Amino acid sequence: MNRLTIAGLIIVAILVLLAIFAPWIAPYDVGLTNLSIRYLPPSSTHWFGTDSTGRDIFSRVVFGARISLQVGIVVVFVSAIIGTILGAIAGYYGGWIDRIVSGYVFNIFLAFPGLLLAIAMVAFLGAGLNKLILALCIIGWVGYARLIRGQVLKVREYDFVQAARALGASDARILFVHILPNAIQPLIVQASLGMAGAVLSEASLSFLGLGVPPPAPSWGVMIEEARDLSTLQAAPHALIFPGIAIALTVLAFNFIGDGLREYLDPKQRAR
Amino acid sequence: MRTTFRYRILGLLRRLLILLLVAWTVVSLVTILIELVPGDPAVAVLGEQATPEQFAQFRQKHGLNRPPFFFSFPRDDNDQRHFVWHGVDNRYVDYWRSLLHGDMGLSFRNDQPVRSLILERYPATIELAIVALLVAVVIAIPLGVIAGTHRGTLIDNAASVLALLGISLPSFVIGPMLVYVFAVKLGWLAPSGRFDWSDIILPAVTLGAALSAILTRMVRSSVIEELGEDYVRTARAKGLSERTVVYKHVLKNGLIPVVTILGLQLGVLLAGAIITEKIFGWPGLGLLLVEDGIGKRDYRVVQGCVLVISMTYIIANLLTDIVYRWLDPRIRVS
Numbered sequence: 001m002n003r004l005t006i007a008g009l010i011i012v013a014i015l016v017l018l019a020i021f022a023p024w025i026a027p028y029d030v031g032l033t034n035l036s037i038r039y040l041p042p043s044s045t046h047w048f049g050t051d052s053t054g055r056d057i058f059s060r061v062v063f064g065a066r067i068s069l070q071v072g073i074v075v076v077f078v079s080a081i082i083g084t085i086l087g088a089i090a091g092y093y094g095g096w097i098d099r100i101v102s103g104y105v106f107n108i109f110l111a112f113p114g115l116l117l118a119i120a121m122v123a124f125l126g127a128g129l130n131k132l133i134l135a136l137c138i139i140g141w142v143g144y145a146r147l148i149r150g151q152v153l154k155v156r157e158y159d160f161v162q163a164a165r166a167l168g169a170s171d172a173r174i175l176f177v178h179i180l181p182n183a184i185q186p187l188i189v190q191a192s193l194g195m196a197g198a199v200l201s202e203a204s205l206s207f208l209g210l211g212v213p214p215p216a217p218s219w220g221v222m223i224e225e226a227r228d229l230s231t232l233q234a235a236p237h238a239l240i241f242p243g244i245a246i247a248l249t250v251l252a253f254n255f256i257g258d259g260l261r262e263y264l265d266p267k268q269r270a271r
Numbered sequence: 272m273r274t275t276f277r278y279r280i281l282g283l284l285r286r287l288l289i290l291l292l293v294a295w296t297v298v299s300l301v302t303i304l305i306e307l308v309p310g311d312p313a314v315a316v317l318g319e320q321a322t323p324e325q326f327a328q329f330r331q332k333h334g335l336n337r338p339p340f341f342f343s344f345p346r347d348d349n350d351q352r353h354f355v356w357h358g359v360d361n362r363y364v365d366y367w368r369s370l371l372h373g374d375m376g377l378s379f380r381n382d383q384p385v386r387s388l389i390l391e392r393y394p395a396t397i398e399l400a401i402v403a404l405l406v407a408v409v410i411a412i413p414l415g416v417i418a419g420t421h422r423g424t425l426i427d428n429a430a431s432v433l434a435l436l437g438i439s440l441p442s443f444v445i446g447p448m449l450v451y452v453f454a455v456k457l458g459w460l461a462p463s464g465r466f467d468w469s470d471i472i473l474p475a476v477t478l479g480a481a482l483s484a485i486l487t488r489m490v491r492s493s494v495i496e497e498l499g500e501d502y503v504r505t506a507r508a509k510g511l512s513e514r515t516v517v518y519k520h521v522l523k524n525g526l527i528p529v530v531t532i533l534g535l536q537l538g539v540l541l542a543g544a545i546i547t548e549k550i551f552g553w554p555g556l557g558l559l560l561v562e563d564g565i566g567k568r569d570y571r572v573v574q575g576c577v578l579v580i581s582m583t584y585i586i587a588n589l590l591t592d593i594v595y596r597w598l599d600p601r602i603r604v605s
Contacts, residue, residue, distance in 0.1 A: 104292060111293040111585050113542030120577045123565040124304040200441055204546060207443045208561055220443070227447035227550070229462055233455050243444035251439040 005259025011252035019066040026059035030217045039234040048241040051222070052231045057238060060217035061245050067218045068199045068249060071129070075136040075198040076191050082137070083144025084180070084187065090145070091152030092175050098149075106146055114139040118201060122210040132211045136201055140194060147190055151183035158182070185264050192257035196250045203246050219246050279596070290589055297581050301574045302366045306339045308570060315568045316379045333379065333571070337362050366574075375575040380567055385575040388559060393579065395465060396555030399547065400540045402471055403479035404533065410483040412522075412529075415490025420517060422495060430487060437484025442543060446477040446550035463552035470551075478547040482536050489532060493525035500524075527595075534591020538584035545580075556580055 018025060028046075034054035042049045048057035090101035109117075118135040125131045155161065156179060164178045205211035206220030214221050219242040225231070226238035308315070313329045321329075330336040338357040341364075346352055369376060375385035418430035453473060454462035461470055497503065498521060506516045545557030552558065560576035563569055 104289075107289050108293055108296050111289075111588065112297065112581055113538055113584050115542045116545070116577060116580055116584075119545065119560070119565075120301065120304060120573070123560075123573050123577075124307050124570070126308075203441060204443065208546065208549060210565065223443055223447065227443075227450070229450075229455065232447060232451050236451050239444070239447050239451070243440065243448070246441060246444060247436075247439040250441075251435065254439070 002259060002262070004255040005263075008252040008255030008259065011248055012256065015065050015069060015249060015252070018062050019069045022062050022066050026056075026062045028056035028059045030055065030060050030063045031215055032056075039231075039238075041235070042237055049235060049237045051226065051235065051238045052228075057222075057241050060222055061219070061241055063217040064219040064222065064242060064245060065249075067129075067212055067216065068202060068246075071133055071136070071202040072195045072198040072253075074133050075140055076194045078133075078137045079140030079194070080144045080187060080191055083141040083146075084148045084184070086141070087145035087148030088152050088175055088180060088183075091149035092156060092171070092179065101145070102149055106142055109139065109142040112139075115201065115204065118205060119208070119210060122205060127210050127213060129212050129216075132202060132205055135205075136198055140198065143194065144187060144190055147186055148180075148183060151186065152179055155179045155183045186261075189257050189261045189264065192253050192260060196253035196257070199246070199249050199253070219243075282596075283593070286589060286592060290585060293585055294582065297578060297585075298367065298370065299363070301577050302363050303340070305570050305574060312379065312568070312570055329379075332382075333377065334362055334365055337365065339363065375578070376571045378563075379569045379571050380563070385571050388563070388572060389556065389575050389579055392554060392556050392559045395553060396541070396544050396548070396557065397583075399471065399474055399478060399544055399553060399555055400537060402475040403477075403482070403540055403544075403547075404537060406475050406479035407483035407486055407536075408533070410479075411486030412490055415487045416494055416517060416522065418487065419491040419494030419498070427491075430491070434484040434487045437480045437487075440480070442477050442481065442546050443550060445480050446473070446547060449473050449477060450550075463550075465552075465554055470553075474547050474551040474553050477550065478540060478543055481543070482540065485536070486529060486532065489529055490525065493528055494521055497521045497525045531591060531595050534587060534594065537587040537591070541580055541584050541587070 032055060034050075036054065037046075037050050038052055038054040040046050040050040040054075046056050046058065048061060051057055051060075086101060090098045117139050118132075121135040121138065122131055125135075152175075161174060161178050164174050169178070202211055203218065203220035203223070206218040207224045208220075209224065211220060212218040214225070222242040223239060223246075226235070226242070231238055305312070313326050313335060314321075317325055317329055327336075338355075338361045340361055341358065342354060342356050344352040344354055366376070373386060375389070377383065378385055378388060414430050414433075418427040421427050450462045450473065453460045460473055461467065464470055494517070503516060503521060506520050507513075511519075544553075544555060545560060547553065548555045548557035549561050556576050556579060560573060560580070564572035564576055
């Protein structure tokens with residue numbers, strides 16, 4: 001494992017700890033406004049300073065990790081399961097099922113900018129955490145399905161699968177016991193990159209006012225609140241800290257994904 | 272030769288067929304999604320205190336009193352659902368019919384045709400996307416080439432770090448940071464709006480940053496790969512200057528994968544423009560979608576914007592595919 005992957009793992013471990021122990025780590029109430037201490041620069045009492053309504057930015061960033069990871073984990077988990085099932089079925093059975101799923105459905109989803117689809121869905125359904133997660137799952141599953149379909153197409157031809165078939169194993173048994181365990185490795189890479197994507201999408205939609213509604217300490221919401229000119233002038237740190245949090249999170253998951261890809265692909269490892 | 276030609280035509284026809292299917296799906300999605308709006312659009316637009324006559328008039332004007340689809344399952348007086356067939360006299364067909372006449376309906380808010388609202392904003396978005404693309408290319412190609420030809424040096428590492436920053440920092444962080452530096456602190460550029468030619472600089476850099484980072488990495492690895500090819504050794508052996516070798520031979524071949532990415536990224540830029548336009552108050556389609564459409568619950572405008580942005584994206588991808596085939600003879604044959 002290279003150094004960047006290890007750095008990614010450490011950052012993610014810290015994020016997970018922050019998210020789990022947020023109520024104990026955050027020194028202040030995330031919703032507590034106090035106009036007499038607005039725009040405070042970073043100090044020993046307020047590590048990351050305070051925002052335009054005097055809320056403690058450090059506490060909000062810590063709780064923001066909760067929202068980001070929660071969205072990321074649910075979205076990756078659900079879309080990976082849906083994608084794996086559909087991709088495996090398309091790859092295993094081939095024929096008209098495959099033609100519909102990979103010829104039509106994949107093309108539709110790939111022909112559409114994912115973010116736009118999510119925006120459109122949230123626009124019609126209304127904003128909120130659950131709808132945001134639903135929208136991200138709907139745009140997210142295709143990547144996994146495509147990956148697994150390709151893998152299944154490859155593994156299906158291996159000798160041990162032919163052997164299982166000759167022994168009279170059922171389709172379900174061949175698919176779930178013999179093919180999938182041997183096809184699923186690259187999914188981990190995709191899932192790690194998917195975490196980065198989901199965290200970024202959540203922040204983007206929340207920034208646009210289409211995700212988690214404002215008092216919640218989503219990093220996207222914090223940036224949206226910090227970007228008006230008077231706040232920017234008086235407290236640029238209100239923008240910078242949640243910005244760094246997003247960048248580090250996205251970077252960490254990308255590092256892990258790249259590292260895993262290298263690790264799983266012996267050809268790249270040798271280089 | 273003739274068979275290759277036939278394959279190319281067949282491939283293109285297949286792409287066109289998929290394009291039509293995609294277009295059909297997109298239109299169906301935006302017409303059907305509007306039915307999912309929680310509550311009544313008329314109430315959302317007019318407010319609770321409007322009179323029944325106002326509601327009736329609003330529904331009449333926008334066709335909302337007509338059945339939404341070919342069939343529906345309305346509740347009867349006993350709260351039971353029944354299957355009702357409406358035939359072609361429905362909103363879905365209405366929308367298609369008017370769309371084929373180039374009509375996207377009237378705005379729920381100010382009765383203006385959605386088509387003219389979109390046409391008014393469209394040039395600003397295209398302008399932004401193209402300038403962002405240019406910014407990305409102008410930064411990425413020299414940076415990538417220098418990094419690739421000076422592998423492992425300080426310049427290469429600096430380019431890598433810069434690219435990493437561009438990829439990991441989302442536009443809604445870069446944008447306000449640029450506003451802080453160039454508008455608030457230095458006062459060189461306006462923080463928002465589209466009045467002066469210089470107003471496009473910050474939005475274009477913001478929108479192009481991620482793309483330029485991706486391109487820099489691609490150009491770098493492409494250059495490194497091509498430098499190892501035999502033709503480079505031949506060119507050097509002929510006594511060509513390193514400059515000619517890099518810029519005439521290596522870059523020409525190394526740019527092929529870059530062009531594909533460019534076309535695909537043009538669509539990503541269009542979607543990204545939604546966020547960038549919001550940051551800088553840039554009066555394009557994205558701002559129309561987010562502020563006038565979603566913000567004021569003008570669902571007709573939302574439909575139109577989603578439709579136009581996705582169609583632009585789809586067509587940009589198709590054009591990329593054609594250019595890509597034309598550029599690389601290897602793909603042309605297979």
